[in-house]
Amino acid sequence: MAILWKIDPAHSEIQFKVKHLMITTVTGYFRTFNLEVETETEDFHTAKRIEFTADIDSIDTNNDQRDTHLKSADFFDSANHDQLRFVGGKYESHGDEAKLHGDLTIRGITKPITLDVEFMGTVVDPYGQYKAGFTVKGKIKRKEFNLTWDAVTEAGSVVVSDDVRLMAEVQLIKQG
Incomplete structure (x- = not known):
């Protein structure tokens, strides 16, 4: 019987980092x-469905x-294009570290990406909820998703880097 896990938005954050003028990071x-994640057991090695969405209008x-x-x-x-979407495919685990392969869709363009995942453990919180924690990191090229706006300063510096670093701290709650 499959186990459903849902994100705890109060204890999770999704962020991105981009070089600005190649001297600072925004x-x-x-x-x-x-x-939402579906697993066969409480072991995330058995993940069979991983679906993530983020609302574009919530960018901050x-x-x-x-x-x-x-x-x-x-x-x-x-x-x-009101959302970006990631659908996980293969979850390759080596101890507490893993690679999550899947498809990222931005602006209607879907590309395969691989994310580094660190499993932080499980715990029962003071309210009796069974939770699992993860740190997720990755990198994409924004132009591959048609995020192609560019500008150059008078001195010839690029305003926004093509590389975008992705980082997430995720806490999941076991459902049922």
Whole structure:
């Protein structure tokens, strides 16, 4: 019998980091997201379904003007593509570390990616909920997903890097 796990949004965060002017890093978050995982047992090596979505309109980089630009057609085009989606495929585990292979869809473009996953353990919280924790990291090239806006400074520096680092702290709650 399959076990369903759902994300605990109060104890999870989804973020991305991008170099700006190649001298600093801007951090952004998706504030509204969902993740469901189905496993055969309480062991995540048996994961058979992993589905994640994030609402584009929930982007938060701590700068309203930049957030509006990221939601525009120059980047995510939230008017036509309201979510990004990751569907996990193969979960290869080596102890507490794993590789999660799956398909990421942004702006209607789907590409395979591999994420590094660190299993942080399981615990029963003070309310009797059985929880599992993970740290997830990865990297994508934004231009592969048609996030192609570019600008160059007068001195010739790139304004926004093509490399985007993905990071997530995820806490799942066992359902039922």
